Amino acid sequence: MAIILGDNQYGKAENRVVRIYRETERHAIKDLNVSTSLRGPFAPAHLEGDQSNVLPTDTQKNTVFAFAKSNGIGSGIEEYGLALARHFVMDIEPVESARIEIEEFSWERAVVDGEEHDHTWLRTNQEVRTAAVTVDADSGQHVIGGLKGLTLLKSTGSEFHGFLEDEYTTLEPTTDRVMATSLNAQWRFGELGLHWDAVYATVKRELVKQFATLHSLALQQTLWAMGRAVLEAVPEIVEIRLSAPNKHHFAVDLAPFGLENHGEVFIAADRPYGLIQATVLRDDAPPAPEAWRASAGLA
Numbered sequence: 001m002a003i004i005l006g007d008n009q010y011g012k013a014e015n016r017v018v019r020i021y022r023e024t025e026r027h028a029i030k031d032l033n034v035s036t037s038l039r040g041p042f043a044p045a046h047l048e049g050d051q052s053n054v055l056p057t058d059t060q061k062n063t064v065f066a067f068a069k070s071n072g073i074g075s076g077i078e079e080y081g082l083a084l085a086r087h088f089v090m091d092i093e094p095v096e097s098a099r100i101e102i103e104e105f106s107w108e109r110a111v112v113d114g115e116e117h118d119h120t121w122l123r124t125n126q127e128v129r130t131a132a133v134t135v136d137a138d139s140g141q142h143v144i145g146g147l148k149g150l151t152l153l154k155s156t157g158s159e160f161h162g163f164l165e166d167e168y169t170t171l172e173p174t175t176d177r178v179m180a181t182s183l184n185a186q187w188r189f190g191e192l193g194l195h196w197d198a199v200y201a202t203v204k205r206e207l208v209k210q211f212a213t214l215h216s217l218a219l220q221q222t223l224w225a226m227g228r229a230v231l232e233a234v235p236e237i238v239e240i241r242l243s244a245p246n247k248h249h250f251a252v253d254l255a256p257f258g259l260e261n262h263g264e265v266f267i268a269a270d271r272p273y274g275l276i277q278a279t280v281l282r283d284d285a286p287p288a289p290e291a292w293r294a295s296a297g298l299a
Contacts, residue, residue: 102133109121
């Protein structure tokens with residue numbers, strides 16, 4: 001029996017990049033968390049301590065910041081990630097594959113005396129936009145857009161009944177419940193060169209619309225409707241993966257206090273929670289395992 005080195009990669013994780021655009025008096029901001037990871041003939045570094053093929057992680061960090069200036073981020077984090085990944089694979093000879101993972105934190109303009117301020121923002125607490133870009137010398141270029149932590153709640157329009165029961169089942173069936181989740185979603189593109197920001201807005205709109213309007217018999221049904229709507233709205237997306245914790249809201253028993261509770265007062269339980277996950281894809285979507293091979297796990 002031999003002992004061998006398996007898959008390996010290395011990079012610089014969680015580079016916090018804030019890019020301010022100052023071309024006019026009305027500034028703009030992009031706030032990112034960027035992780036890089038390189039793959040290639042790096043076994044000698046592990047087996048012999050030979051660093052001759054290793055581009056330092058500090059150099060990767062510097063490249064991330066330099067590209068934020070030279071290439072910009074205004075066209076979308078997907079395009080920025082592609083520029084970085086292409087550079088590492090095409091310009092750094094030993095590198096065979098590069099994975100770039102990006103989180104984007106959103107800000108909204110401060111409103112002063114009823115007007116949006118030109119250079120002051122408030123950090124919003126909505127979802128984090130994500131992108132995962134892989135450029136591989138053999139398998140090509142892959143882009144996965146995404147979001148995480150999109151917290152949604154609707155106070156009615158959700159049921160859960162007719163489920164399998166056994167001797168340990170205590171859950172009561174219901175035809176009217178609060179449904180809430182903190183949605184994570186990632187979608188794989190079959191084409192590049194898109195208007196990335198516009199696509200993101202479309203995907204988010206469809207996810208929210210389906211959650212709000214579908215009279216849901218289960219969170220599983222809602223995820224299917226979300227994924228199908230996204231693929232119908234954006235032909236360039238070939239696959240979407242959805243992960244939704246069921247943020248349970250349990251009605252509080254107010255009878256001991258002489259009060260009735262007709263679905264008005266709940267306790268929000270953060271754990272344990274049901275975790276519902278689904279992949280929705282086109283039946284002719286080509287497989288792309290390299291697109292999903294994570295590095296730092298940010299996106």
